[in-house]
Amino acid sequence: MASEQPIVAGVAGRYATALFDLALEEKALDKVRADLDRFDELVAGSADLNRLVRSPVFTADEQVKALEPILKQAGIDGISANFIKLVASNRRLFAIRGIIKAFRALVATHKGEVAASVTVAEPLSDQHLASLKSALNAVTGKDVDLQVEVDPAIIGGLVVKLGSRMVDSSLRTKLNSIKTAMKEAR
Incomplete structure (x- = not known):
């Protein structure tokens, strides 16, 4: 189709x-x-x-x-x-x-796969990787091809890109949000 x-x-x-x-x-x-x-x-x-x-x-x-x-x-x-x-x-x-x-x-x-890109601050253990893949499979309802990138600059948390969606729960982003909120409060 x-x-x-x-x-x-x-x-x-x-x-x-x-x-x-x-x-x-x-x-x-x-x-x-x-x-x-x-x-x-x-x-x-x-x-x-x-x-x-x-x-x-x-x-x-x-x-x-x-x-x-x-x-x-x-x-x-x-x-x-x-x-x-x-x-x-x-x-x-x-x-x-x-x-x-x-x-x-x-x-x-054709195979019903979805590509996902995950950025983490340090390498994930096999258990965490399996949990993440399982969670993404549940969200999409499809098999997820997971590409993991390590970037210490995000400090902690992770950034997930799945198709056109992105979830940024990195510590760097949260700190920047707090910093911006504090500047606006003045």
């Missing part, structure tokens, strides 16, 4: 939708998702690969030739490798990270 699909637009959306349909048809969603996640990490972690992906100086053939050993070394093959090379040969490699993001959104919607 179209209403259940997330909105993906532009070049990234068209490519992601085509890849999603193919991966779903071939029953390879999880493999393609894992391969694209691995490629996205490679691009994010390498200035040279990022330059290859983003720079218009390289021809499509040069990009495809440079990608082949990288994909092989990373263990990315099949649909994923062919897709990345197709994107490069069509001179759209600059959009690959957006395509990957849109693909993740399509897969998450």
